[in-house]
Amino acid sequence: MTNHPNSPFIATPGQTFTLADRPTRVDHFEDKSDAKDAALDHAKDIEDLAHRLYGQASQKLLVVLQGMDTSGKDGTTKAVFDRTPPLNVGVAAFKSPSKQELAHDYLWRVHQVVPKKGQITVFNRSHYEDVLVVKVREFAPAEAIEQRYAQINDFERMLVETGTTILKCMLHISHDVQGERLRDRLDVPDKRWKFNPGDLEDRKLWPDFMNAYETMVQRTSTPYAPWYIIPSDDKPTRNAIVARLVRQTLEAMNPTYPDPGYRPEDFEI
Amino acid sequence: MTNHPNSPFIATPGQTFTLADRPTRVDHFEDKSDAKDAALDHAKDIEDLAHRLYGQASQKLLVVLQGMDTSGKDGTTKAVFDRTPPLNVGVAAFKSPSKQELAHDYLWRVHQVVPKKGQITVFNRSHYEDVLVVKVREFAPAEAIEQRYAQINDFERMLVETGTTILKCMLHISHDVQGERLRDRLDVPDKRWKFNPGDLEDRKLWPDFMNAYETMVQRTSTPYAPWYIIPSDDKPTRNAIVARLVRQTLEAMNPTYPDPGYRPEDFEI
Numbered sequence: 225m226t227n228h229p230n231s232p233f234i235a236t237p238g239q240t241f242t243l244a245d246r247p248t249r250v251d252h253f254e255d256k257s258d259a260k261d262a263a264l265d266h267a268k269d270i271e272d273l274a275h276r277l278y279g280q281a282s283q284k285l286l287v288v289l290q291g292m293d294t295s296g297k298d299g300t301t302k303a304v305f306d307r308t309p310p311l312n313v314g315v316a317a318f319k320s321p322s323k324q325e326l327a328h329d330y331l332w333r334v335h336q337v338v339p340k341k342g343q344i345t346v347f348n349r350s351h352y353e354d355v356l357v358v359k360v361r362e363f364a365p366a367e368a369i370e371q372r373y374a375q376i377n378d379f380e381r382m383l384v385e386t387g388t389t390i391l392k393c394m395l396h397i398s399h400d401v402q403g404e405r406l407r408d409r410l411d412v413p414d415k416r417w418k419f420n421p422g423d424l425e426d427r428k429l430w431p432d433f434m435n436a437y438e439t440m441v442q443r444t445s446t447p448y449a450p451w452y453i454i455p456s457d458d459k460p461t462r463n464a465i466v467a468r469l470v471r472q473t474l475e476a477m478n479p480t481y482p483d484p485g486y487r488p489e490d491f492e493i
Numbered sequence: 494m495t496n497h498p499n500s501p502f503i504a505t506p507g508q509t510f511t512l513a514d515r516p517t518r519v520d521h522f523e524d525k526s527d528a529k530d531a532a533l534d535h536a537k538d539i540e541d542l543a544h545r546l547y548g549q550a551s552q553k554l555l556v557v558l559q560g561m562d563t564s565g566k567d568g569t570t571k572a573v574f575d576r577t578p579p580l581n582v583g584v585a586a587f588k589s590p591s592k593q594e595l596a597h598d599y600l601w602r603v604h605q606v607v608p609k610k611g612q613i614t615v616f617n618r619s620h621y622e623d624v625l626v627v628k629v630r631e632f633a634p635a636e637a638i639e640q641r642y643a644q645i646n647d648f649e650r651m652l653v654e655t656g657t658t659i660l661k662c663m664l665h666i667s668h669d670v671q672g673e674r675l676r677d678r679l680d681v682p683d684k685r686w687k688f689n690p691g692d693l694e695d696r697k698l699w700p701d702f703m704n705a706y707e708t709m710v711q712r713t714s715t716p717y718a719p720w721y722i723i724p725s726d727d728k729p730t731r732n733a734i735v736a737r738l739v740r741q742t743l744e745a746m747n748p749t750y751p752d753p754g755y756r757p758e759d760f761e762i
Contacts, residue, residue: 279686302578309571310615311586315579346579403762410757417548417751424760482686488679491693493672 291395560664
């Protein structure tokens with residue numbers, strides 16, 4: 225269990241949470257270049273820590289990234305793990321569930337891809353979609369969704385008790401900035417493949433999504449897996465804040481290379 | 494199907510293959526720094542190509558890395574994909590099979606982790622272990638192993654016919670260099686966790702392993718998935734050669750961002 229209770233971005237477990245009180249923009253850095261340098265410094269430390277975690281092969285780290293379309297889940301992953309080789313970090317992206325997945329409970333596909341010993345796994349979206357888009361669009365009965373908050377807390381507690389550290393970040397953007405970014409996806413030919421007209425349908429439901437996020441954080445920010453609400457209107461600032469949290473989390477896990485007890489003189493090569 | 498028939502490292506399909514004729518060291522670069530610069534240049538291009546592959550979401554790339562202990566499968570992966578974010582490249586590492594895996598055919602666990610559309614997957618070891626260590630240590634009957642070459646060729650042809658490009662690299666090191674690297678793992682405290690006394694047992698069987706590799710390449714270097722024999726005694730040279738092959742392979746695949754047909758004026762945001 226590795227929390228950062230003094231982080232200005234934590235949603236303190238047990239306290240009333242109001243999403244509207246949380247900034248989508250902060251001035252923690254002189255300028256974009258300053259924030260980029262900070263993110264890269266963290267990314268370099270993360271590479272070393274991830275390698276130690278891999279060598280130690282006992283602890284596991286799960287990083288959950290949730291946020292509205294264009295909030296920067298891909299970009300954050302790239303920046304934070306810019307220096308970490310693919311052997312030491314993996315990404316699980318959750319899209320609309322397949323027929324086979326829908327034939328199981330909603331945690332079934334999630335459980336299959338949690339990190340194993342020595343690994344970092346980034347969830348690009350997650351089981352939280354099942355209390356977000358599923359709630360807003362009413363893809364499941366209200367009573368079923370109401371049960372999920374406790375089910376998710378139980379599932380995450382089991383993961384933590386069995387050796388996984390969980391870091392949950394909500395990438396928080398403003399309605400205006402989402403509009404700019406969607407416009408940009410349409411206007412730049414090389415980005416147009418990312419544009420999905422369905423995103424505009426979600427955008428129309430913005431207040432409903434914000435309500436669902438607020439309830440999600442209120443109900444699932446636990447002492448063993450609290451939420452951090454990341455101001456994400458400025459990309460370099462967002463990256464630097466998440467990278468710092470990941471670095472601090474790994475530092476607190478304090479992974480060390482195991483000593484197998486061999487001495488150099490034990491073997492003739 | 495994306496071959497490089499003019500590569501000096503290819504094991505040309507249909508021709509007699511003699512491993513002893515293949516160098517473990519070449520002088521393609523002025524010095525280590527020159528080779529490192531080359532690898533990094535390729536790695537930067539690979540990042541862009543991998544992103545286009547991801548955007549295109551139709552082709553798949555499988556990179557198979559095989560080699561004796563200490564040949565550098567981890568190090569090569571790190572150097573080649575140094576700039577590619579984890580969203581666009583994954584690693585599947587094959588260790589000794591579990592009881593559950595052994596209860597299935599040997600390709601079962603492999604098939605589950607082949608790349609999906611838009612993805613690059615690196616195999617750190619692979620199904621080829623089933624005609625290498627399994628053969629040398631006689632973990633399966635000789636007749637079963639004899640059948641595997643054709644089974645593997647059939648499996649790979651199916652993958653290629655259904656949209657996967659396969660690049661197979663054998664990281665070729667000398668017996669002397671393996672000795673140095675194993676010694677180094679013992680002598681450097683932070684590397685000692687990598688040392689496995691079982692590796693010394695395999696080292697005693699070096700000629701048997703070289704015979705198994707030779708037969709493997711002879712029997713499974715096919716027009717649709719040929720082997721490349723990478724001189725790997727010098728790490729930066731090895732990395733630069735593999736990175737160049739990966740870059741050339743991706744360039745030949747020529748991934749392009751799809752045009753979904755939307756025009757900027759089609760949507761009000």
